[in-house]
Amino acid sequence: MSTLQYLVDIDLSCNNLVGSIPDDMSNITDLLNLNLSYNQLSGTMPENIGNLKSLISLDLSKNKLRGSIPTSMGELYSLSHLNLSYNNLSGQIPAGNQLQILSDQASIYAGNPYLCGDFLPTKCKSKADELGKGTCNEGNVDNEKKLKKMGLDFVVMSGFATGFWEVFA
Template identity: 30%
Template sequence: MKEIESLDLSHNELSGKVPLQLTQLSSLGVFSVAYNNLSGCIPKSGHLSSFGMDSYRANTNLHNITQGNACAPGPDPLLEEDVEETLGDLGLYAITAAAFLLAFCATIGFSFRRSYGRIVMLKL
């Protein structure tokens, strides 16, 4: 397992501290534990020190190690690009809802049209 090259554990509802054993993964090229509920200090030893704060994004209880080995507040849980994605998602939801409503109304309209046509033909 020490030869693993990619480890993405984001969006998994993980909690607790980042295991120090991860610092021994020397072949790691991709690493992310973003969007979890991790706490404690971000390990700055081994290969993990080469990864940016994006790897730890949205872990509000996770902190950086300062020069005095104390923890300082860590990554910002919401960056501007996350807000932009949320606004884009809202637009997508609105378009999807409008398309569903239009399809539903068209289905109901065609149902009444066919029923009305049959009634008129029966009366003739």
């Protein structure tokens, strides 16, 4: 890999490559463009992909990559083109200024049904949402049911009492 560190463009798209993306790929620090689309790559994305600080374009679409998008992707400040569509990625899109300002967010992540984020049909659940679905929220629902039942009981009993007193009077 020491001789590869001076590469600036790698396009290995449409080659039927199999296996995972080598972790050493992130040592090519001068890399500007990386296109590995339309292959049979599997496994997860390298956790240290954020080391490719010069990267302008990254296309990993149409592979069989799985797992979450590494948080280090948020550190790719030069990135202006990203395509991770049609893989098996899951989890939340990492926060990072550059990832949030890329254009056409929906198509970048299309075809990853278990991926969630603000620009996708599937929104991520916040910690507040998760906490709200616990026993506290169930207690609130039970309290609402009790209040409605008490209100109904009150109406029925006052109607009975009014009718009773009218007949008695």
